[in-house]
Amino acid sequence: MNKPWRAVRLVVLLSVAVLLSAGCWDRREIEERTSVVAIAIDKSNEQPGMILLTVQIPIPIRIAGSGLGSGGGGGKQAVKTMSATGVTVVDAFQNLQKRLNQELFYGHTRIIAIGEEVAKAGISQILDPFRRDPQIRRLLWPIVVQGEGRKLLTATPALEQIPTVFIMTLIENGARSGRIPDINLGDFYIDLTTGSREPYLNYVQVNKDDIKWSGVALFLDDRMIGTLDERETWRVMRVREKKDGGSIAFPYKGNPAHLATINTEFVRSSKKVTFQNGNPVVRITIKIEGNLLEKTFQADLKDPQTIRQIEQDAVRYLEENTAKLVHKLQKQYKTDALGIGSYIKAYHPTEWNRMDWKKQFSEADIHIGYIVKLRNTGMELH
Numbered sequence: 001m002n003k004p005w006r007a008v009r010l011v012v013l014l015s016v017a018v019l020l021s022a023g024c025w026d027r028r029e030i031e032e033r034t035s036v037v038a039i040a041i042d043k044s045n046e047q048p049g050m051i052l053l054t055v056q057i058p059i060p061i062r063i064a065g066s067g068l069g070s071g072g073g074g075g076k077q078a079v080k081t082m083s084a085t086g087v088t089v090v091d092a093f094q095n096l097q098k099r100l101n102q103e104l105f106y107g108h109t110r111i112i113a114i115g116e117e118v119a120k121a122g123i124s125q126i127l128d129p130f131r132r133d134p135q136i137r138r139l140l141w142p143i144v145v146q147g148e149g150r151k152l153l154t155a156t157p158a159l160e161q162i163p164t165v166f167i168m169t170l171i172e173n174g175a176r177s178g179r180i181p182d183i184n185l186g187d188f189y190i191d192l193t194t195g196s197r198e199p200y201l202n203y204v205q206v207n208k209d210d211i212k213w214s215g216v217a218l219f220l221d222d223r224m225i226g227t228l229d230e231r232e233t234w235r236v237m238r239v240r241e242k243k244d245g246g247s248i249a250f251p252y253k254g255n256p257a258h259l260a261t262i263n264t265e266f267v268r269s270s271k272k273v274t275f276q277n278g279n280p281v282v283r284i285t286i287k288i289e290g291n292l293l294e295k296t297f298q299a300d301l302k303d304p305q306t307i308r309q310i311e312q313d314a315v316r317y318l319e320e321n322t323a324k325l326v327h328k329l330q331k332q333y334k335t336d337a338l339g340i341g342s343y344i345k346a347y348h349p350t351e352w353n354r355m356d357w358k359k360q361f362s363e364a365d366i367h368i369g370y371i372v373k374l375r376n377t378g379m380e381l382h
Contacts, residue, residue, distance in 0.1 A: 033105035037079075038164040040149035041126055042115035044085050051118075051126075053092035054083040054150040055104070058162055078161040081153050089129050106135040111164050112142045112185070113149035114201075119217060119224035124192070131189065138186035141171055144203050144217035144224060151206040158209065167211060171202065178244030178266065180213055181237060192222060196341035196357065197240075203227050220335045228325075228337070234264075235322050238286055239368060240339040242266055247293060250317035253309060258297035260310050262290035262374065271343050275351055280364045282340055287371040290314070292378055301377040314372040322368045336361045 040054040057080045082099070086092030097104055118126060123142075130136045145152045153163060160166040174180025183201055191199035200216040215233040218226045228236065234245030244266050252258040267287040274281045292301075292310070299306045329337055341361065345352045 034100060034102040035105050035108045037108055037162065038111040038113065038153050039106075039109060040113040040115070040145075040153045041089065041118055042148045042150055043117050043121075047085055050085040050087060051089060051092050052083060052085050052150070053089065053096060054081055054153055055096065056081050056153040056162075056164055079163065081150070083150065089126060093129075106133065107137070109136065110140050110168055111152070112140060113145050113152040114142060115149040116144060116146055116217075116224070118149070119144045119201075119219075122221075122223045124222040127185075127188075130185065136185070138189075139184045141168075141183065142185055142188055142201055143167070144201050146203070146205045146214070152204065152211065155206050155211055156209050157211055163211075167204070170211070170213060174213065178237070179234070179246045181216060181233070181241065181243075183216075192219075194342065196336075196345040196352075197339040198335040198337055200228075200236075200337050216337075218329075218333055218335055218337055220333070225335060226333050231321070232325050232328075235318075235325050236337055238264075238266060238288070239269070239284060239322075240337070242269060244288075247290075248314065248317060249294075250313050252295070252297050252299070252313055254313075255297070259295070260292065260297075260313065261294040262292055262310075262314060262372075264288045264290050267373075271340075273340075273344055273348060275348075276365075278351075278354065279360065280340075280344060280351075280355075282364060282366045284366075284368045285371065286368065287373070289373045289375050291376040292374060307374050307377070311372045311374050314374075315370045318370045318372070319368070322370075326366050326368065330362045330364070330366070334358075334362050338366075340364070340366065 034057055036055045037058055038056040040056075042052040042054070044050040044052040059078060059080060082096060084092050084096035084099070086095050093104070112127075112130065114123060114126070127142070143149075143152070152167065155163050157163060157166040160169075171180055171182070175182035181200070181202060183199075188199050188201065191197060198221075199219045201219070202213060203215050203217040205212045205214045213230070215227055215229045216236070217224045218228060230246065231248075237243040238245050244264050247261055247263045249259050249261040252260050265288060267289055269284060269286045272283045301307065326338075329335060336357065341352075341357045344355070344357070
């Protein structure tokens with residue numbers, strides 16, 4: 001090796017050594033950042049055509065010094081909300097940054113609250129910068145808020161100092177018990193691009209300081225087209241996500257004054273799809289088990305016939321109301337929130353490639369049946 005090449009090699013090695021010893025050249029100390037735990041996106045009322053961006057920032061000193069712990073009130077003192085407008089989301093972020101002496105950090109963001117008006121107009125462009133920003137976690141939850149999204153950030157639930165923590169634990173506990181869908185940002189991106197099922201997002205209502213999960217917001221492509229209430233959402237979850245859902249209350253022997261309430265535990269489901277003249281015929285069977293939680297009638301629960309009657313009444317209730325849900329999705333909203341298209345695409349690819357599922361979903365023959373087994377009736381007084 002001649003001397004010029006040796007010199008070049010030495011310079012390169014020294015340069016690499018300097019870079020390696022320098023550590024993270026673009027690092028920024030945590031004290032120099034302001035963490036954002038929640039973001040709200042609305043349309044500006046004062047400036048038509050502009051986006052109103054709101055962020056929620058916890059104030060660590062006030063949280064630690066409040067003396068209330070994680071379960072006390074004082075949310076108004078523990079967090080600060082700030083808003084800015086812009087022609088785009090990024091423009092609004094930049095306008096907000098101009099009013100802060102520290103760099104905003106979004107690595108701790110857990111909630112994106114989307115105002116209902118924004119959701120109905122389409123959210124692909126709204127969420128585009130979050131998809132590109134490496135700080136943003138795909139596991140955060142986008143949520144549609146009735147009215148304005150910023151209401152969720154300014155509410156002060158009494159059980160938590162930081163409002164975002166309240167909604168986080170609400171979703172986490174509900175998802176763990178199978179009552180609330182666990183729909184994160186990554187899941188929504190997948191549903192939005194798959195073409196075989198339509199997305200939905202959790203839907204909440206905010207009344208002053210009261211935050212309530214109220215089902216899901218349905219989408220057709222990226223536009224919100226309606227909502228399903230809590231019980232309708234549970235029926236979708238049993239079909240699409242194989243989750244338990246909440247308890248069901250139904251009439252015993254058809255008498256509306258005699259009600260039985262049981263919890264539900266998903267066991268398994270089976271799907272069968274056939275085709276008649278190119279149109280899909282879908283048959284889904286779901287098996288669930290449950291315990292008797294309450295009854296408002298007198299009956300001998302030691303009698304096997306009574307148990308069978310309760311199980312049959314539960315099946316009738318579930319099948320009738322699920323049929324109403326399917327009709328609502330097919331005829332009113334025309335959106336496959338059940339995810340049936342994904343099953344056809346996976347197991348019947350040839351037929352799928354011939355179909356226009358967005359049109360054929362409304363005309364598909366779909367029936368969902370149930371098998372219910374009562375495991376426990378609890379203690380009886382004699």
